[in-house]
Amino acid sequence: MFKTVKSKILITAILMLTVLMSAFACYTIISRMKTKQLMVQNYVFSVDKFVQDINQKIIKYEDNSRDLARIGSLFYQTDRSIDLTNKTIVQIFENYPESLGGGIWFEPYVVDKSKKRLCFYAYRDKNKNIILDESFNSEEYNYHNQNWYKQIISKVTPENNIAWSAPYYENQGSYTLMITIGSGIYVNNKLIGISTVDWEINTIIDDISKMKPLEKTFSMYQNGNEIKNSFALLGTKEYDSIIATNDPYLKDIKLIGHSLKEIPWYADNLYGITYIKYHNKKYIPFYKTLRNGMVFVICVPKIEIFRGINNFYLNMLIVLFLISIGIPALLYLSMNLYIIHPIAKLTDIAHKISNGEDTDIKIEKPEEFAQLATTYDKMTRNIKSITQERARINSELSIAKSIQTSSLPNVFPPFPNETAFDIFASMEPAKEVGGDFYDFFFINETKFMFLIADVSGKGVPAALFMMTVKTLINNMSQMNYSPKQLIENINKKICETNKEGFFVTMLAGIADTKTGELNIINCGHNPPLIKRKNETYEFLELNPNMPLGIFEDAEFEIYNTVMNPGDLIYTYTDGVTEAANINNEMYKETRLHDCLNNIKETEAIKIAQKVKKSIQEFTESAPQSDDITMLIFKYIGGANEINGENEVNNMKTFSQFVTQENYKTFYTWLHDACREWNINDNLTNKLDMCAEEIFANVAFYAYPEKNGIIDVTLDKSGNNIVFEFKDSGIAYNPLEKPDPDITLPPEERPLGGLGIFMVKSMADNIYYKRENDKNILTLVFKLDEKSGL
Amino acid sequence: MEFSIKKSGINSLYVQASGRLDLDSAVEYGTKIKDTIEDSEETIKELVLDFSAITFISSFGLKVILELYKLLKNQEGVLKLKSVSEQLMDSFKMVGFDKFLVFE
Numbered sequence: 001m002f003k004t005v006k007s008k009i010l011i012t013a014i015l016m017l018t019v020l021m022s023a024f025a026c027y028t029i030i031s032r033m034k035t036k037q038l039m040v041q042n043y044v045f046s047v048d049k050f051v052q053d054i055n056q057k058i059i060k061y062e063d064n065s066r067d068l069a070r071i072g073s074l075f076y077q078t079d080r081s082i083d084l085t086n087k088t089i090v091q092i093f094e095n096y097p098e099s100l101g102g103g104i105w106f107e108p109y110v111v112d113k114s115k116k117r118l119c120f121y122a123y124r125d126k127n128k129n130i131i132l133d134e135s136f137n138s139e140e141y142n143y144h145n146q147n148w149y150k151q152i153i154s155k156v157t158p159e160n161n162i163a164w165s166a167p168y169y170e171n172q173g174s175y176t177l178m179i180t181i182g183s184g185i186y187v188n189n190k191l192i193g194i195s196t197v198d199w200e201i202n203t204i205i206d207d208i209s210k211m212k213p214l215e216k217t218f219s220m221y222q223n224g225n226e227i228k229n230s231f232a233l234l235g236t237k238e239y240d241s242i243i244a245t246n247d248p249y250l251k252d253i254k255l256i257g258h259s260l261k262e263i264p265w266y267a268d269n270l271y272g273i274t275y276i277k278y279h280n281k282k283y284i285p286f287y288k289t290l291r292n293g294m295v296f297v298i299c300v301p302k303i304e305i306f307r308g309i310n311n312f313y314l315n316m317l318i319v320l321f322l323i324s325i326g327i328p329a330l331l332y333l334s335m336n337l338y339i340i341h342p343i344a345k346l347t348d349i350a351h352k353i354s355n356g357e358d359t360d361i362k363i364e365k366p367e368e369f370a371q372l373a374t375t376y377d378k379m380t381r382n383i384k385s386i387t388q389e390r391a392r393i394n395s396e397l398s399i400a401k402s403i404q405t406s407s408l409p410n411v412f413p414p415f416p417n418e419t420a421f422d423i424f425a426s427m428e429p430a431k432e433v434g435g436d437f438y439d440f441f442f443i444n445e446t447k448f449m450f451l452i453a454d455v456s457g458k459g460v461p462a463a464l465f466m467m468t469v470k471t472l473i474n475n476m477s478q479m480n481y482s483p484k485q486l487i488e489n490i491n492k493k494i495c496e497t498n499k500e501g502f503f504v505t506m507l508a509g510i511a512d513t514k515t516g517e518l519n520i521i522n523c524g525h526n527p528p529l530i531k532r533k534n535e536t537y538e539f540l541e542l543n544p545n546m547p548l549g550i551f552e553d554a555e556f557e558i559y560n561t562v563m564n565p566g567d568l569i570y571t572y573t574d575g576v577t578e579a580a581n582i583n584n585e586m587y588k589e590t591r592l593h594d595c596l597n598n599i600k601e602t603e604a605i606k607i608a609q610k611v612k613k614s615i616q617e618f619t620e621s622a623p624q625s626d627d628i629t630m631l632i633f634k635y636i637g638g639a640n641e642i643n644g645e646n647e648v649n650n651m652k653t654f655s656q657f658v659t660q661e662n663y664k665t666f667y668t669w670l671h672d673a674c675r676e677w678n679i680n681d682n683l684t685n686k687l688d689m690c691a692e693e694i695f696a697n698v699a700f701y702a703y704p705e706k707n708g709i710i711d712v713t714l715d716k717s718g719n720n721i722v723f724e725f726k727d728s729g730i731a732y733n734p735l736e737k738p739d740p741d742i743t744l745p746p747e748e749r750p751l752g753g754l755g756i757f758m759v760k761s762m763a764d765n766i767y768y769k770r771e772n773d774k775n776i777l778t779l780v781f782k783l784d785e786k787s788g789l
Numbered sequence: 790m791e792f793s794i795k796k797s798g799i800n801s802l803y804v805q806a807s808g809r810l811d812l813d814s815a816v817e818y819g820t821k822i823k824d825t826i827e828d829s830e831e832t833i834k835e836l837v838l839d840f841s842a843i844t845f846i847s848s849f850g851l852k853v854i855l856e857l858y859k860l861l862k863n864q865e866g867v868l869k870l871k872s873v874s875e876q877l878m879d880s881f882k883m884v885g886f887d888k889f890l891v892f893e
Contacts, residue, residue: 663812685845685876692812692847742885746858754884755848761883 005343009335013328020324028320032313039305040272040284047272047286047298055291061199062162062292064096065183068195072104072185076111076192089122090130099197100124100170100178103136104185105143106193107153119143123198148180152194156184159191164292166239167201167257177201179243201244230300231283235260237295249279265299275302342369346376353380397460401429404463407470408437412605413767416778419720420513422765423450424604425631428575428612428624435462436573436627437470443477443510451508452571452631454525456547465502469494469548483510483519487556491523494549504548507571509633516563516635521556523548526574529596533566537596539589540569563635565719570596570607571633575626579615582622587615603765604632636782637719650677650716657707658699658727666695666712673714679721683781686762687714687723690779693755694725694734702729702775721781723763726774733768734777735760790814794825800866801835802826807842810850819853823860834866837893841872846880858890869893 071092075082093099101123108116117139122132136143143149148165155163163182170178178198185193234243241257250263260266265278267285275282282302289295342363352359361377363369405427412424425438435455443449451473455466476490487508494504507525511518520528520540524547529537546554563569572592579587595614599607608630615628652673656662670691674684691712698710711726739760740753760766765780790813792806804822808814826833836857846854854870861868871893873881881887 660813667809667811681876682879685880688845689847689880692849696812696849746855746886746889747862749855751852751855754851758848758880758883 006336006340009332009340013332016328016331017324020327021321024317024320024324028313028317032309035309036306039309043284043286043300043305044272047288050298051288051290051296054296058290058292060096061099061181061197062183064092064099064102065162065181065195065197066160067092067095068102068104068197069183069185072106072193072195073187075104076106076185076187080111089120089132093122093124093130096197098199100176100200102195102197104193104195105136105149106185107191108144110192117143148196149194152180152182152196153184153191156182156194157191159184159186159189162292163194164236164294166236166241167243170198177243230298230304231265232299233260233263233266233295233297235263235266235295235297236293237289238293243294260295265297267297267299338366342366342373346373349373349376400460400463404437404467405429407467409440411769414440416767416769416776417722418513419636419717419722419780421448421511421636422604422634423632424608425450425452425629426608426612427627427629429627430458430575430624434458434575434627435466436575436629437466438629438631439470439474440631440633441474441477444480446512446514447510448513449477449508449510450571450631450633451506452525452573452629453504453506453508453548454573454575454627454629456503456505461500462502465498465500466504468497469504472497483521483558484556486510487521487523487558488554491546491548491554491556492552495552498549503550506548509569509571511563511633511635516565516567516637518561518563518569518635520559520561520569521545522559523556526572526577528569528571529593530561531568531570531596533564537568537570537593539593563637565635565637566602568602568604568607568632568634570611570630572630573627575624575628576611576615576630578626579619579628580622580625581619587618591618602634604634607632652714654712654714655709658695658703658710659707663692663695667691670714677716679783683721683783687721687781690723690759690762693759694777696755697732697734698725698727698729698775701732701734702727704730716783719783721783723779723781725777728774731770732775733770735766735768790818792818792821794822796829797837798835800829800831800833801837802829802833803837803839805839805842807844809845809847810843810853811845811847812849815847815849815853818850819856822857826860832864832866833861834864835869836861836866837869837871839871840874840877843874843877846877848884851880851884851886854886854890867891 071082071089089103093102101121103119103121105119105121106117111118117137119136120132121134121136122130125131135141148168151165152163155161161184165180165182167177167179170176177200179201180196180198182194182196184191185195231245231247233245233247235241236243237260240259240261242260242263245263247263247265265276265283265285267276267287269287270276270285271287272284275284276299277283278299283299284302284305285297285299287295287297345363346361346369349359349361361373361380363373408427409425414423423440425440427436427438429436435457436453437455438450438452440448440450453466453469455462455469457465472493473490476493477486479486479489481489504523505525506521506523507528508521508523509518520542522528522542523545527539527541530540531537540559542559543557545556577587577589577592591614592611595611596607599610601607601610611630612628652669654666654669656665667688670687671684674687679687695710698708702708708727708729713722713724715722715724734756737753737756739757740750742749742757759779762781763779764782765778767778769776790806790808790810792804795803795805797803802822802825806818810818822836826836838854838857854868858868869891873892878887878892881890
């Protein structure tokens with residue numbers, strides 16, 4: 001089923017589809033991976049940018065603290081000429097509107113040897129008014145001993161170090177979450193105090209939450225939507241505490257100041273690499289350390305990062321899938337339409353033509369097939385005319401062959417009343433018209449000529465030449481020549497008419513039917529076999545003469561012999577001895593000789609049948625390459641004893657209706673005749689049995705419905721009794737009935753069929769013919785010493 | 790032809806006939822004998838056909854003999870032909886009947 005072009009194209013298309021699809025699939029997968037990496041990279045940039053922004057803010061806060069420290073330093077160096085208390089601090093805070101408060105704190109006794117504590121602190125009240133708070137100078141508070149002071153002072157060395165406090169709650173009543181940024185006040189590299197700026201952490205968180213770190217991601221996927229559900233965290237690793245988070249799941253829990261580890265999605269050092277799972281959602285964390293040592297983590301839902309990408313690739317896959325199906329399908333369909341379909345059409349047409357149907361060959365497109373169809377049409381018409389021509393030649397050849405075959409005498413026995421000899425001849429033509437022929441005829445009242453010949457070559461010319469030769473011989477033989485003269489004249493005539501260089505090999509015999517004298521002439525032909533009565537067949541090797549038609553003046557030697565009653569001559573053409581089997585072995589003379597000597601029958605027709613059967617068994621299925629022709633002549637003799645007077649006296653006739661009653665009259669007539677001719681009981685008995693059988697047969701088969709007349713003649717001529725039955729009934733040849741198998745066990749033997757078998761066994765010769773609407777059955781019985789007279 | 794059928798024992802028949810056993814007479818001859826065998830109360834185990842006075846037998850006669858042979862064989866009996874002349878014997882031999890018939 002995979003042998004047709006159609007299926008091959010289909011397979012190719014499927015292969016193409018598979019290859020295209022896998023290529024597209026690979027491309028999609030790789031490209032999707034790359035795109036994902038690119039998108040994550042893009043986020044990395046966004047987060048970095050965001051962190052830079054935070055750092056900028058941090059710098060601002062730090063600058064604020066430094067500015068204060070610088071003022072502290074100036075205050076010291078100008079020997080307290082600046083009025084920090086009223087104006088300066090306030091002015092500075094006005095420059096930093098986001099700070100809640102701040103101050104300058106000096107070390108003990110640094111500015112004034114008499115004063116241990118000196119600090120200036122201002123803050124914004126609820127109405128954003130800046131108020132100077134001098135209560136920190138009190139002895140009770142003793143800021144030098146406060147933890148925040150100790151922490152900051154310990155962190156601001158060396159100069160320019162910024163100290164960030166741990167986040168804390170302001171305990172002046174508002175309880176807001178605060179963080180303090182401190183700087184050291186240095187004069188001549190000596191630390192003389194610190195400055196502090198307090199920030200409300202919420203300000204920072206507000207800043208953070210206002211930022212849209214992911215605004216400028218791939219515009220393709222962003223669709224202008226805000227990235228939702230991303231969580232941010234600000235914390236300090238140093239104090240392991242959470243500073244701020246906008247995680248909605250955690251908003252009710254006071255987490256500030258708790259350990260970072262309590263945030264489930266907190267990721268240390270993970271930066272856009274892997275994802276974490278939180279509330280059934282996947283997030284990609286981006287971790288960053290800020291310039292002041294704080295840590296910032298933002299967790300973005302994976303789905304937000306890759307929003308659109310899956311849809312995009314799904315769409316892309318569908319498009320690619322359609323393309324990879326579409327291209328092979330289109331290819332297949334067009335192949336089908338333009339190649340397979342015309343081929344199928346042509347095949348169909350060829351099929352119809354081969355079935356002998358008359359059909360138009362017409363294909364309009366595509367161009368190539370249109371041309372092919374035209375050529376095809378032309379070819380078909382040529383083939384048709386060639387075939388018709390060949391059929392005509394074949395029919396003429398077969399007519400020629402049948403003319404040739406029917407020109408040979410083919411009714412046997414040829415002379416039913418002739419008892420002096422028995423002759424049978426047959427030619428089985430090969431496929432082609434061949435050059436074999438045989439013939440026999442009376443030259444005069446007693447001389448009988450028979451001949452078998454083979455014209456060189458094959459085909460129509462040989463057949464035509466054969467007809468000429470046959471006619472010529474027949475005509476010449478009537479001219480009363482001696483055998484030698486006859487054959488030499490025939491040769492001369494053949495030479496005269498032979499312009500094409502044919503030649504003829506021939507074996508001819510001229511027999512005297514009275515005396516049995518036989519002249520045999522062999523003109524380059526196969527030697528015949530002769531069987532003397534009670535002896536075996538032997539080849540008759542004669543001095544070979546020339547074939548006929550070669551030399552006009554050729555002389556021919558005649559062989560003379562005498563045939564005794566029962567003697568037999570078998571003649572044949574090389575088609576017999578050269579009949580070949582499938583292994584190209586020939587039948588040969590030895591096989592012919594052996595075959596003939598194994599034949600017990602002595603009737604000419606039976607001998608011919610047996611030889612033909614033997615040849616057939618030898619050649620089996622091999623085709624017949626040459627005509628197989630044979631002629632058998634058996635001399636019976638006795639004609640010499642016949643004379644006119646006896647002929648009338650020795651003939652008895654019986655003519656009656658075939659009825660049960662007449663049967664008795666019939667056998668009485670037969671017995672009377674036998675008694676008159678002194679025929680012994682044995683033969684009489686045989687004649688009686690045959691007569692009864694034939695009488696009954698005529699009644700049953702020839703006249704099944706009405707009564708009819710049977711004409712019987714009993715003729716004693718010479719050594720023969722010829723018993724002839726004629727009736728005008730339905731054509732019926734009893735000899736066609738198959739012989740019963742007499743070797744069967746009695747239980748299996750059929751009751752019928754015995755009679756005609758017995759007749760055939762008893763008669764020496766038996767013939768049937770249909771002539772003038774009459775069935776004529778002739779039985780011949782031989783008289784010997786035993787049979788009578 | 791003339792013929793007579795006699796019982797020669799409890800289950801044996803003896804048929805005496807003279808003349809021609811042919812187209813004319815064979816059927817009657819055969820039918821009579823068959824009827825007698827079939828009508829007999831005892832199963833006939835032996836049938837003897839006396840041929841001493843038979844002068845001629847044709848294929849029709851031979852056919853009847855074969856029929857009788859088969860009939861006897863069917864009831865496990867024997868068909869015997871008595872005093873067959875040499876001439877008639879030839880006819881039996883011709884059709885191969887000599888191979889299975891019993892001649893006395």
